[in-house]
Amino acid sequence: MFHVIFHAFGGIILRLLRYVGQLAFLAMETFESIRVAPLRWRLLLNQVAEIGFRSQLVVVVTGAFTGAVFTAQTYFQFHRLGMDSAVGAVVAVSMFRELGPVLTALMLSGRVGASIAAEIGTMKVTEQIEALRALGVHPIDYLIVPRVLALLISTPLLVAECIGLGIGAGYLVATKVLGVSRAYYMTNMLSFTTGRDIKMALIKGMAFAALIGFIACEEGLKTANGAAGVGRAPTQAVVIASLVILISNFFLSFFLNIFFPAGSY
C-alpha cells in the first residue's frame, strides 16, 4: 500500500521535475538567442500589438468589475465595524499586491497563452517549424523571443491598467453608491499604499509573463499527433499556466514580502 502511494507520488515528482527542466532549457535557449541573435523588431512590435494592445479589453473589464465588487464586499463587512474609510486602503493594497497581477496573468494565460500554443503547435505539425530551420532561421529567434519579450513588455503595463481600473471602479462604487466620504477614502488609500506595493505588482507581472510565455511556447513546440495534438496544446497551456501562476503567486507573495513589506512605515 505504502509502496504504491510512494510510487505514484514519485512519478508525479519526476514528471514535474522534468517539466521544470524543459522550461528551464527553453528559457536558456531564449536568453542565448537574445544575446547572440539580432532582435527581430518587426515581429516584436507585431506581438506587442497582438499580445499587449489587443488584450486590453479583457484586462480592463476584469480589473474594473473585480475592483468594484471587492470594494462593495469590503464595505459591507467594514461598515458594521464603523471602518468605512479604511475600505479604500484595503482595496488598493489588495489590487496592487495580489488581485491585479494574478487576475491579469490568468486572463492573459487564457487569451494569449492559448493562442501562442495553438499557433506554434499548428506550425509544428505542418512542418512549418522544420521549414524555418531548413531555411537557416532559428525557431527560437523567430517565434519564441518575440512572443516572450512582448509578454514581458506588455504584462506590467496591463497589470498597471488592471490595478488602475480596479481602484478607480472601487472609488466610484464606494463614494457614489455606498456613500463613503471621498476625502477619507483617498487619504487612507494614499497613506497605506507605497512604492513597495507598486514594485511588487510589477515584479509579479514580469514573473507571470515569463511563466505564461515559456509554458505556452513549450506546449506549442512539443505538439505532436496532428489535429488532436493541436487541440490539446492550448488547453494544456492554459491549465498549466493558470495553476503555476496561482501556486507560484503564493510563494512569490511570501518571498517578495521580505523585500517589500506591506504597511506604511
Added chain:
Amino acid sequence: MIQVIGLHKALGDENVLCGIDLVVPEGGTLVVLGRSGSGKSVLLKHLVGLFQPDAGRVLVNGEDISGLKERQLGPIRKRVGILFQSGALFDSMSVGENLAFPLRESGMLDPELIQERVAEALGMVDLAGEEDKMPENLSGGMRKRVGLARTLVSRPACILYDEPTTGLDPIATDSINRLIRRLQKRLKSTSVVVTHDMKTAFHTADRIAFLHEGRIYFEGTVEELRASEDPILVNFIEGRSGESD
C-alpha cells in the same frame, strides 16, 4: 557533394535507418526510391541536419554536419534547399511573402530585386502572377509547386526534393520533371530526389538508390535497375503488390 556514412536512426521504438551509405557527387542527381514508410523523408531530413543521426555521419561539401549545433547549421542550410513533402508553406504569409522569406533571410533587401526573383521562381513552376494568394486557398498540387519555388528562389547549390511530383496532374508532373532536369543542367545543382513515381525517377536520375527495411537495397544506374531481376525491385518498378485477386 553529399556523403552519408553508416547512418543509423531510430524513431520511437522503430529502427528507421540502419546503416545507410550514399554518395552524391558534385552536380549529380541521386534518386531515392522506396515504399511508403521506408524512411525516405527521414533520410532526406538528415542531409540538412533536421534530424541528428544516432550513429554515422553526414558530410555536405566535405563538412561533417552531424553533431553541429542548430546555429552552426544555419550557414550550411542556406546553401542546401529542401522541398518538403507537404510543401510546408508558412500559412500566415501570402505566396509572394513565402518566396521572399528565404531571400530576405539571406540578406537581400532591395524590394524590386526580391519581387523580380519571386516572379521568376513562380514562373518556373507555372504559377506566374499568383503572388497574392494565401496558401490555404491553393490546391495540393499548387502548394507543392509553391514549396518548390520557395526552395529554388535562393538558388541553392544543393537541392533536396521530397516527392516533387506526387499529387500533381500528369502535365504538371512532366513540367516539374523537366524543371529538375533544367536546373541540373543550368545550375549544375547537386540533387537528391525522393520519389515513388517511376517516371520522375527515370527522367531525373543519374543514379538510383532503393531504400528497403532501413538499408540501401540497391544502388546503381537507371539501366542497371531496369535490367535487374530481383523480385522486390521488379515488383516496385512495375507496381505489383504480389497479391492475387
